[in-house]
């Protein structure tokens with residue numbers, strides 16, 4: 351699968367049959383100013399929580415793409431009031447078989463509100479199983495014991511983990527998280543976008559390597575194969 355990074359926690363995963371966009375926050379991100387969101391297509395938009403650094407472009411891109419928005423029940427209700435009705439509401443622990451594969455909504459240790467202050471339900475992450483691969487998109491989260499359960503129940507091919515610290519796990523806790531979930535291939539997210547979450551990328555890469563892990567930090571606008 352092809353993974354394109356649009357900054358912060360926004361990625362597009364593409365296979366020959368499906369395009370899945372995560373946490374659309376692009377236009378307010380100075381680091382992503384070269385990305386033209388008019389060119390982004392998606393069949394599904396997965397939203398971990400409603401904070402603006404994950405949802406600023408959600409309404410625009412939901413309208414533009416016509417994608418099904420997979421999110422908490424509360425975010426789906428909020429989107430409905432904005433006339434975005436192509437939503438699939440979920441809640442923690444639930445899974446659903448979509449036409450491309452299975453998605454499970456899992457706990458994220460974080461808060462959740464919409465940009466206008468509306469309660470957004472519990473913050474979440476997702477475990478996706480499709481086309482023979484299983485990936486974990488953690489959303490914004492602290493390191494937590496629940497990750498050990500993920501490591502026991504799933505054989506992950508890759509995991510998207512926040513590494514920017516202050517609002518989420520930092521580098522050292524993300525290394526522990528990789529151990530908890532038993533996954534060697536980690537795609538870093540939620541770093542460098544603003545002052546509180548600036549990281550030393552060289553240091554991050556070295557620490558992961560020393561722990562026997564493969565940390566992928568994708569340049570904004572670039573793609574990798576997973």
Ligand code: NI
Pocket residue numbers: 399401460461490517
């Ligand atoms: Ni957040």
Ligand code: MN
Pocket residue numbers: 401403404490517540
């Ligand atoms: Mn965030």
